[in-house]
Amino acid sequence: MAVSKKAATRNIQTIKIQGHINSFKYQDNDLGTIAITIPRSEIYDTFTENELFHNCLYFLFGNNGSKEVAYVGQAKKRNSNESVLNRIREHDKKEEESYNEKWSNVVIVTNKNDVCN
Numbered sequence: 001m002a003v004s005k006k007a008a009t010r011n012i013q014t015i016k017i018q019g020h021i022n023s024f025k026y027q028d029n030d031l032g033t034i035a036i037t038i039p040r041s042e043i044y045d046t047f048t049e050n051e052l053f054h055n056c057l058y059f060l061f062g063n064n065g066s067k068e069v070a071y072v073g074q075a076k077k078r079n080s081n082e083s084v085l086n087r088i089r090e091h092d093k094k095e096e097e098s099y100n101e102k103w104s105n106v107v108i109v110t111n112k113n114d115v116c117n
Contacts, residue, residue, distance in 0.1 A: 020045060032112040040104050043088050052083040056110035060091060062103035071099050084108055 011030050017023040020042055026035045034051045060071040073091075075084040088106050091097065 017049065025049060034110050034112055036108045038106050043085060043092060047085065051110050052085055053081065054110040054114040056084050056108050058084055058088065059107045060099065060103035061105045061107065064102050069099065069102055071103065
């Protein structure tokens, strides 16, 4: 089966999130998928990206010794219109969680139209 050049190519943009040294937004204009990467050290900063208020999946990435580890979570809109960052901050504060000291970065995946539910 032949794949057209357009179908084989994705238009992914990398956008530096203004005011944040190591946070980026990756946007696929063809499908509307958005991924936002934020280091743990910046999760308490203020972000203005609308996508952080969408339903989403998120991944906490880190290390357990020499082994890479990941935690997968889902954040839905809450009644108080809080963002996924509030859920990530809950993970940061829960010292009893087995992976608390292991993760160093979060990747948040959503859609520009908030259809990731």
